Amino acid sequence: MRELNVEALARVEGDGGITVTIDGTKVKSVTLDVHEGPRLIEQLVKGMTPADDLNVIPRICAICTLSHRYSAIRGLEKALGIKPPEKAQVTRELMMLGENVESNSLHTFLLALPDFLGYPSAIAMLNDYGDDVKRALRLKKFGNHVMAVTSGRIVHGENPVIGGFGKYPSRKALEEIKLKAHELVPDAVRAVELFASIDYPTYPEADMLFMSVNAPKNQFGFAGESIIISNGKEADVEDYKKLTNERIVSHSFAKRSLYQEKPFTVGANARLINMGKRLDGQAADLLKEHYNERWLKNPLMNNLAQAIEMLWSLEHLPDAADKVMSLDDPPIEKPTRDNGSGTGAVEAPRGTLYHHYDIKNGLIDAADIITPTAQNLDDIERHMKLTAERMLADGKKDDEVRLGLEMVARAYDPCISCATHLVTLKRI
Numbered sequence: 540m541r542e543l544n545v546e547a548l549a550r551v552e553g554d555g556g557i558t559v560t561i562d563g564t565k566v567k568s569v570t571l572d573v574h575e576g577p578r579l580i581e582q583l584v585k586g587m588t589p590a591d592d593l594n595v596i597p598r599i600c601a602i603c604t605l606s607h608r609y610s611a612i613r614g615l616e617k618a619l620g621i622k623p624p625e626k627a628q629v630t631r632e633l634m635m636l637g638e639n640v641e642s643n644s645l646h647t648f649l650l651a652l653p654d655f656l657g658y659p660s661a662i663a664m665l666n667d668y669g670d671d672v673k674r675a676l677r678l679k680k681f682g683n684h685v686m687a688v689t690s691g692r693i694v695h696g697e698n699p700v701i702g703g704f705g706k707y708p709s710r711k712a713l714e715e716i717k718l719k720a721h722e723l724v725p726d727a728v729r730a731v732e733l734f735a736s737i738d739y740p741t742y743p744e745a746d747m748l749f750m751s752v753n754a755p756k757n758q759f760g761f762a763g764e765s766i767i768i769s770n771g772k773e774a775d776v777e778d779y780k781k782l783t784n785e786r787i788v789s790h791s792f793a794k795r796s797l798y799q800e801k802p803f804t805v806g807a808n809a810r811l812i813n814m815g816k817r818l819d820g821q822a823a824d825l826l827k828e829h830y831n832e833r834w835l836k837n838p839l840m841n842n843l844a845q846a847i848e849m850l851w852s853l854e855h856l857p858d859a860a861d862k863v864m865s866l867d868d869p870p871i872e873k874p875t876r877d878n879g880s881g882t883g884a885v886e887a888p889r890g891t892l893y894h895h896y897d898i899k900n901g902l903i904d905a906a907d908i909i910t911p912t913a914q915n916l917d918d919i920e921r922h923m924k925l926t927a928e929r930m931l932a933d934g935k936k937d938d939e940v941r942l943g944l945e946m947v948a949r950a951y952d953p954c955i956s957c958a959t960h961l962v963t964l965k966r967i
Contacts, residue, residue, distance in 0.1 A: 557569070557570070557571055557572070557923065557944055557948065558570050558572060559923070559924075559927050559940075559944065561927070561931065565928075566924055566927045566928045566931065568924075569920055569923050569924040569927060570920065571916055571919055571920050571923070571948070580595065580596065580598075580599060580906075580908070581905075581906045581907060581908060583595065584596065584903050584906050585903055585904065585905065585906065586902055586903060587902065587903050588901065588902060588903075589615045589618075589619065589701055589874075589896070589898065589901075589903065590700070590701060592611065592615070592896070592903050592906070593608065593611055593612065593615065593700065593701060594697065596608070596611045596894070596906075596908070597611070597695055598695065599908070599910075600910075600954060601694050601695065602642060602888075602954055603638065603642065603887040603888060603889065603892070603954065604638075604686075604690075604694055604695050604696070605634050605635065605637075605638045605686060605689075605690055605696070605699070606635070606638060606761075606885050606886075606887035606888070606892050607887075607892065607894070607908075608690070608696075608699055609631055609634070609635065609699065609762065609883070609885050610883040610884065610885045610887075610892045610893065610894040611883060611894045611896075612631075612699060612700075612701055612883065613762065613881070613882075613883025613884070613885065613894070614881045614882050614883030614894040614895055614896045615701050615881065615883070615894075615896055615898075616701055616702065616881065616883075617879070617880075617881025617882070617883070618879040618880050618881035618896050618897070618898045619701065619874035619875065619876060619877075619879060619881075619898065620874060620875035620876045620879060621701065621702050621872045621873070621874055621875065622872065623702060623703060623872060624703055624869035624872060625866060625869075626703075626704075626707065626863065626866040626867070626868065626869055627702070627703040627704055627869070627872075629859060629862040629863050629866070630689060630699075630704055630707060630708070630863050631689075631699060631762075632760070632761075632762075632859050632862075633685065633689055633708075633716075633856070633859040633860060633863055634685065634686060634689035634690055634699065635761045635762070635885070635886075636685065636761075636852040636853075636855055636856050636859055637681075637682050637683075637684070637685025637686045637688075637689065637852075637856070638682065638685075638686055638887075638888065639682070639761065639848065639849065639852040639888055640678055640679075640681060640682035640685070640727075640849055640852050640853060640856075641678075641679050641681075641682025641683050641685075641686060642682070642888035642889075642952075643807070643845040643846070643848060643849040643852075643888055644674075644675050644678035644679045644682060644727075644730070644849060645675070645679050646842075646845060646888075646952045647675075647730050647733075647734065647842055647845050647846050647849065648661070648671055648672065648674060648675030648678075648730060649661040649672070649675050649679075650949060650952070651842045651949055651950065651952075652664070652668075652671070652733065652734075652842075654942070654945070654946045654949065655734075655737045655842075655946075656668065661675070671729065671733065674726040674729060674730070677723060677726060678723055678726055678727065678730075678849070681719055681720070681723055684716070684719075685716055685856065688708045688712045688713075688716065689704075689708060691705070691706075700871060701871075701874075702871040702872035702873060702874075703869060703870070703871040703872060704871075705871075707863065707868050708863060710864055713860040713861075713863055713864050714860070714864075716856060716857075716860050717856070717857040717860045717861070720853050720854075720856035720857050720860075721857060723853055724821070724850065724853050724854060727846065727849050727850035727853050728821065728825075728850060730846040730849060730850070731825050731829070731843070731846045731847055731850055733846070734842050734843040734846045735825070735828075735829045735843060737842075737843075739833070739837055739839045739840065740839065740926075740943065740946075741837070741929075742925065742926040742929045742930055742933075742943055743837060743838055743839065743922040743923070743925055743926045743943075743947050744833065744836045744837045744925070745836055745921070745922065745925055746835070746836055747769075747803075747804050747835060747836055747838070747918065748768065748769055748770060748798065748801060748802070748803040748804065749768070749769040749803065749804050749805070749808065749809035749812045749813060750766060750767070750768050750769070750782065750798065750803050750804070750805050750809055750813075750891060750914070751766070751767055751805060751809045751810045751813045751814065751886060751890070751891055752765075752766060752767070752776075752810075752884050752885065752886050752891055753765040753766060753767045753773060753813075753814070754814060754817070757817060758817055759810075759814045759815075759817040759818050759851065760814075760886075761885055761886040762884070762885045762886065763776070763884065764776055764884075766779070766782055766884065766891065767813040767814070768782075768798070768803075768813075769809070769812055769813060769835075776882050776883075776884040776893070777881075777882050779882055779884065779893045779895065779909065782798055783796040783798070783893070783909050783913075783914060784796060784797050784798065785909060785913070794909075794913050795913065795916050795917050796909070796913055796914040796916075796917065797917060802917035802918040802920075802921055803914065803917075803918060804838065804890075804914075804915060804918045804951075805889070805890025805891045805911050805914050805915060806841055806844075806888075806889055806890040806911060806915065806951060806952065807841055807844035807845040807847075807848045807888070808834060808838070808840055808841040808844040809890065809891075810844070810848065810886060811826060811830075811834070811844045811847065811848065812834060812835065815830070818847075818851055819851075819854075820850075820851065820854040820855075821850060821854065822847050822848070822850045822851035822854060823851075825847055825850065826847050829843060829847075838918070838919075838922050838947060838950045838951060839946065839947070839950045841950050841951060841952070842950060845888075845952070874901075877898065877899075877900055877901040878898060878899050878900065879897075879898055880895070880896065880897045880898070881895070881896055882894070882895040882896075883895075887910075887911055888952065889910075889911040889912060889915075889951070889952050889953070889954055890911030890912075890914060890915060891911060891914065892908075892909070892910055892911055893907070893908065893909040894906070894907075894908055895907040895908075910954070911954070912951070912953045912954050915951050915953065916953075918951075919947065919948055919951055919953070922947050923944050923947050923948065926940075926943045926944060926947050927940055927943070927944060930943050
């Protein structure tokens with residue numbers, strides 16, 4: 540038996556590991572292990588007021604902080620019988636567009652691109668691709684700015700609240716967002732060009748099932764009250780447990796999800812497969828130009844999907860800013876009841892995020908949170924196993940197999956919190 544260790548799987552957020560056990564050229568098993576202990580936040584918020592819950596829940600993640608906050612707000616408002624005012628809804632759309640630009644620019648340019656160009660990191664790309672690194676930083680900075688304008692600060696902003704916003708963005712700030720979004724569109728187009736020019740490996744390819752929120756009014760978007768499945772079915776978000784079917788596995792602290800006993804994928808690729816025909820502008824043109832059947836079976840295509848989605852977000856930020864400016868500031872809507880249940884579902888950059896709440900006598904009685912990465916883990920393992928089997932059968936060296944596995948894991952843009960990841964290749 541021989542072990543190949545990768546002490547740190549770079550450019551992925553979280554503390555986890557990959558173990559591949561190989562007997563000759565046969566892959567015996569592949570497990571994606573999450574080493575972080577459970578955070579117990581769902582138990583921590585029990586007995587809190589909805590407002591206090593909203594201040595704790597987003598601390599799950601500092602990357603998708605607004606997605607967590609928005610999903611929680613949607614669930615809590617449904618439970619409390621609150622219908623948010625129109626200006627609150629469009630301002631929330633604006634903040635989600637900003638988070639999408641921030642997160643997708645980070646992943647495409649700085650975390651995924653080095654794999655395909657043959658560099659160990661974005662820093663190593665500076666001499667040859669310095670302009671692209673600068674593009675990434677400009678886009679990420681702008682996305683962070685939109686998040687700060689709408690939520691009050693870059694990370695864990697408190698401005699979006701149950702029933703509305705503490706303070707709405709000023710006209711000056713919104714005009715600046717409009718101008719900057721227009722200015723940065725070419726940078727997003729460049730991201731699409733880069734990822735469309737890549738020759739994606741075929742090793743991980745297999746038929747996939749995709750799941751995403753169904754945005755209302757037959758539009759593309761990041762929130763909704765139903766879930767689309769690529770097999771043609773649709774379900775209400777309140778039936779989220781039947782869609783995710785969480786379970787525990789022995790090798791990981793993270794729960795896993797299966798739909799009808801099969802793994803599935805959430806994320807940018809799922810959104811474009813399920814709602815891509817609703818895109819408009821340059822994003823629609825580029826999706827039509829570059830889409831092919833490989834999107835249905837190769838998880839690496841998620842990188843290109845993120846780039847196209849980022850472009851769409853930039854193209855729609857000016858319209859969202861205009862809508863916010865056109866409406867008067869409303870008061871914060873108050874609860875109409877103290878007892879109720881509700882599920883909020885939004886599309887975080889990494890995929891569908893669920894927050895469910897039961898409220899009794901004005902306090903949180905139960906909370907349930909299902910993250911995108913928890914839904915993707917089984918499919919990540921499946922595609923890594925295929926990659927290992929096919930690369931070994933093709934005579935690839937251990938270092939090449941290791942990189943192939945890392946690329947599959949990174950393609951999902953997983954968020955498993957913290958710092959260190961391990962890939963262990965065991966030979967019997």
